[in-house]
Amino acid sequence: MNSLLKNERAADSLPLRFTIASLLILLIMVLFFTAISDLKDKSDENLAIIEIEKLVSNTEQISVRGEGSIIYLEIDIPEKVYVHMGELPNEDNLWPSNSKNYYIRIDERHTIYDSRSAFSNENMTGAYIITPGHHELKLESERDTSTGMLFIKISEH
Numbered sequence: 836m837n838s839l840l841k842n843e844r845a846a847d848s849l850p851l852r853f854t855i856a857s858l859l860i861l862l863i864m865v866l867f868f869t870a871i872s873d874l875k876d877k878s879d880e881n882l883a884i885i886e887i888e889k890l891v892s893n894t895e896q897i898s899v900r901g902e903g904s905i906i907y908l909e910i911d912i913p914e915k916v917y918v919h920m921g922e923l924p925n926e927d928n929l930w931p932s933n934s935k936n937y938y939i940r941i942d943e944r945h946t947i948y949d950s951r952s953a954f955s956n957e958n959m960t961g962a963y964i965i966t967p968g969h970h971e972l973k974l975e976s977e978r979d980t981s982t983g984m985l986f987i988k989i990s991e992h
Contacts, residue, residue: 836922838860852962856939866991867934869971870906876915876941879913879914879916879941880939880941881915882911882918883912883913883918883939884911884939886912887910887920887937887939887965889906889908890910890920890974890989891937891950891952893908893974894952894954894974894987895950895952897975897987898951898952898976900976901976901985902977903976904975904976905975906973906974907972907973907974908971908972908974908991909969909970909971910969911969911970912965912968912970915942915947915967916939916940916967917939917941917966917967918937918938918939918964918965919937919938919940919962919963920935920954920962920963920965920989921934921935921953921954921955921962921963922938922961922962923936923947925939927961930961930962931953931982931984932987934953934955934984934986935949935950935951935952935953936949936961937985938946939951952987953985953986953987954986954987954989955979955987955988955989956990957959957988957989957990959977959979959986959988963989963990965989970991971987971992972990972992973990974987974988974989975987975988976988
């Protein structure tokens with residue numbers, strides 16, 4: 836019985852057990868925070884999609900009406916989300932050929948969409964970029980004399 840009280844082999848392995856348990860807890864925490872971050876990004880993207888669908892729906896309506904239609908619209912874009920209306924990623928100089936496309940950028944990830952409407956900035960010289968935050972936008976349909984295309988000009992109101 837006395838030898839059992841003096842046997843310290845279990846106590847010698849205790850720091851190793853604590854180290855292994857700490858590493859496992861750290862690994863679980865890293866996985867948890869990564870999942871939470873991905874969930875937040877997906878939530879921000881879904882909120883942006885809802886807002887942009889309102890914009891695209893209105894632009895398609897005024898495209899059907901023809902030149903000279905105007906709609907005012909309020910949208911809220913989440914933090915870290917940028918929406919590029921009328922262009923594709925890394926193809927800034929191809930406007931107006933890709934003006935019926937738009938994409939949502941969160942950090943370095945791009946999600947591309949297309950529309951029946953062609954998008955333009957206020958001056959009809961390129962795409963329009965919507966930054967994070969609240970925006971009061973003016974959507975106006977106008978025909979480009981050089982291409983004959985009907986564009987939806989987007990500008991801050």
